[in-house]
Amino acid sequence: MSDLAFEHGEEHPPHPFLQHHFEDLGQQHEASTLGMWAFLCTEILFFGGVLLAYWVYRIMYPAAWALGAEQQNTLAGGTNTLVLIVSSLTMALAVRSAQLNNRRGTVLMLILTLIFGTMFLGIKSYEYHAHWMEGLFPGAHWHWQPKDPAISALTPKVQLFMVFYWGLTGLHALHMVIGVGLLLYILARAWRGDFHAEYYAPVEVMGLYWHFVDIVWIFLFPFLYLIPHVGAHHVG
Amino acid sequence: MSDSLPPQGGHVHTPLHHVTPISTYLTVFAALAIGTLLTWYASTLDLGMMNTPIALLIAVIKATLVILFFMHVLHSTRLTWVVLIAAFLWLGVLFVLTFSDYLTRAWPIY
Amino acid sequence: MLIADFPLFPDQASTMASKVDNLYLFLIALCGTVSVGVFLTIFYFAIKYRRRPDNEIAEDYEPPKILEVTWIVIPSILFLGIFVWASWVYFQLARVPDNSLQIYATAKQWMWKFQHPTGQREINELHVPVNRPIKITMASEDVIHSLYFPAFRTKMDVLPNRYRTMWFQATKTGRYHIFCAEYCGTLHSGMVGWVDVMEPTAYQTWLAGGSEGSLASQGEKLFQKYACNTCHTNDASGRGPVLIGVYGSSVMLSDNTIVPADDNYIRESILNPQAKIVKGFGPPSVMPTFQGQVSEDDLLKLLAFVKSLGSTRTAAPAVASPQSSTTTAAAQTTKEPKKKP
């Protein structure tokens, strides 16, 4: 049974970023991307949980949901959607540059992604500020009332809508903030010249995360800003 | 590494990665931007019961584009597909079975 | 089934008890056989094939693969059977018989309040006649509770802000436990009581004892106290719809949807009038919300009153509400508990 023994021929010295428990960079790359995908599965179910609650109440209280969406700044939300899509594009290009050994391209694209990501957060905080001032923050600070007193009965339900608004966008913004932090780290490494055609998994993984956050927003925008009054025009 | 062994176990030796042409990225980007405008435009129309499904459909298409091209799933291993499909399958289970209760309750609303 | 000093099997005191017990005993027989079988087989193999010097190496033998199919198919068939049987029992537990005697219950931390249509109120005690289906309409004032009658093999969670109904038909006179089965805070284990199953005559005598008038008549007083009658008059002159015949009908709402006017609808109409507005009366509805002003008990009384208007509907030809066509169609769904004979 000595054939079980495994002869380890002397090979060239290991790559500096190869962790000791992996055989080679390929294995390490596959492990990191699979890890990120698995993490994104978790994230999908994480957001899925709130979305489930959101939909249950959206079906129960369509009028309040429509009224809630009316309070949103569609221009800001739409702009942000575009901003995020652009940042996704630049992120994808950053990965591509890394794949092609293009250090300058990688750095440039990462910086652009960073700029757009921050821009998104800026616009978002502007919206948050406006909501806060209008009393659209649920809880003790809430003091918003519909202009038409006849529909004031909808107020608690609109507050519920706003819970989901703050919850969903807040969770998304939290992901963006983490994303920006990660981007800074990746940028520093790219600057240092860590990445090249054989070792760019961190950039790729960063990209997966960033695109996922973008996808979340693709859904949040219509869910929170663009709800029509289905068959319930009388309330609005 | 002894070559006589099948490349089993989790060992993948060369990073064989597809490099997507810039033109593809730009096309996808354009589609996403148009999709955004389209969602917004559709929401200003009164389509009755159809508003929500249309908004959902556009969002799903946009998300699919991002997943397939920006996230390179189109050129990824079968495993990546499986992982992704699993996540959405489970999400579907969560929604479908929960709504199996809400939609058949005599009195769903308080 | 009884061992002198302590029971091993609960009283069978309702029509459903034996049905549930039969299923239970069947499952014990089936699952007991399987479990004991597995236990004995393991034990037998463990002894018979225990490791000895001549048995250091297990025999090179695999049981036939067909076994695998056997123990996938046979349990599946059995499971299907159990499922059908159990669902049949569940349906019976869920379907309230038409001729039930109506009783109202309110759960609150930590007591059960029962109200009879004739006006008697009890706390943690419930008197019911034997051999008569009893329907309990209930809601909670605070958290979730669960009304449990072990001797009748039935229980149901009581939810805040929503009416639910359960039923039973006692078959044996006696005193049986009432438990709260859903954890509800400090005195959850103290939220217990007794149900007194009585002969019909004894029940009548009990009913004759003190009462503040029937539930509906108490509701009528409240109807005046809360000034409902200023808007809900008996003719179409008031600011609100005529309530005669509303209960059990189908109501056309201002968004043209039609909803059944059941317990929960009446409840919502009082607590949150804007939620469903009768066609022709808004939006917005001029009816103020009574949320926070009417207690659960009073709500039940108002409900009983509105229901009592429903039962006289056939007698009162008044146009009930602006959409009379829908009310007539649904009139036959009105199932009113019979009044005290």
Place this chain on the structure above:
Amino acid sequence: MTTTTLHDVRFIEPAKTRNYLNEDYGFFSWVLTRDHKRIAILYLISVTIMFMVGGFFAMMMRLELLTPEGDLLTSDTYNKFFTLHGIVMIFFFLIPSIPAVLGNFILPLQLGAKDLAFPRINLLSWYLYIIGASFGTYVIISGGVDTGWTFYTPFSTQYSNTHVFATTLGAFIVGFSSILTGLNFIVTTHRMRAPGLTWFRLPLNVWALYATSIVMLLATPVLGITLIMLMIERVLHVGIFDPALGGDPLLYQHMFWFYSHPAVYIMILPAMGVASDVIAAFTRKRIFGYKFVAFSSLAIAFLGFLVWAHHMFVAGISVYSAMIFAFLSFFVAVPSAIKVFNWTATMYRASVSWQTPMLYAMGFIGLFTIGGVTGLFLASLGLDVHVTDTYFVVAHFHYVMVGGAVMAYMAGLHYWWPKITGRMYPEWWARLAALLIFVGFNLTFFPQFILGYLGMPRRYHAYAPEFQVLNVLSTAGASVLAVGYALPLVYLLLSLKLGRPAGPNPWGAVGLEWTTSSPPPKENFHETPVVTWEAYDYRGMMKAMGETQNV
């Protein structure tokens, strides 16, 4: 460096070989370690402490229930005790137990890997666990929480004035620890198998851990977000789940059980994996119907997601929906049945050793079967109406969780103890403890089935006098059980010093973990192993052993 083979039986004092335990010393070499084996030890210590805490609450409850009146504890204290018992046992003990202790240690060894794919994330998940557990401890010290481990709304959000927030935050954080463990296991299983180790050569323990990881990854986030919503509701008093403000308490229940039913499979699947490995090793046979058993793990992981509302049959879901969930509940039992029958069939014409791990494994099969079939009672709609929220449910879940999962955990702990520590435990003491646990367990929980059918509701601090006899039996059983659990604590600790050196493969078991020395070296294997044999190839091994002996 020497070559290690399957049957390399050298009995070297563990302390004298270079291994993961004596590689380096000092506090920081432990709390900052990235070695999966050391992290497993960290988990072992923390989880054992939590088990003792949970056991303490259990014993106090059992003492209170000795008499019908509420005399020992006040009702509030009792409520806090069962809540803390449930939370500690489930979130801080059972869910991490087999995966994070045994899985962490054994999985890379069984895969022939040097470590888990993400060693730093592995350490992070232990820290998350500790942070979560600290919140739990804080709650215990500062006055407790009284919602029941299920945190039902609106009680938890509007009425309870105990530490609900800190508790749910703690549970939320441990949830992430469990997600990261699952993630690590999945990636490791896919990407780090040794050359030649194909999927169908994997031990069933790996299949089970893999299936568990799927559940952890996909169910836990929903619990996380549900608890966050609960916390928001509690702080802001908005109506997410509060009916008074338009929320629906049943939505909370749906979302909670979407996690918590699959969570019971997080507890039982790894137990099944351990049982499979142990049974194969102590019968010296390949598990009968290997592929069926392997795939039934995946089937349980998937089907387990489709049945959650069987906890809500009387809660107010629609009758039709109840039927769907009941129907599916029966079908999750089919893969479990496959496993039970296949384990039994494996023992046919085997070479059964009566060593402690096997005793536990046999106990596991029997008690899990009883627990499982009583689950079928509960899935039977019309019957559940009567027994839901009674002691019948309590008995059911202790049979599966204590009789099933904890038994298997004990089996695994004894089976791999020589590998973990390099020393043998004292066999006779261990057998005695196994016997005590088996007897004590049945005495504690069997009477509870009868109590439940009689109608004794759970979470009752005082009860009707006719229930007393059975409660006394149960308390008596619990005392035996406590002694049974105290024994291993003592003899396992003593064996660290006094135990006989184990050698690499004391059981003559097949599996990569047995090809390296005990305790294993820091990098697990002296050389990357190459696998050329099937899973549980006992005949092949015996043949090889015979040959070498003849040489």
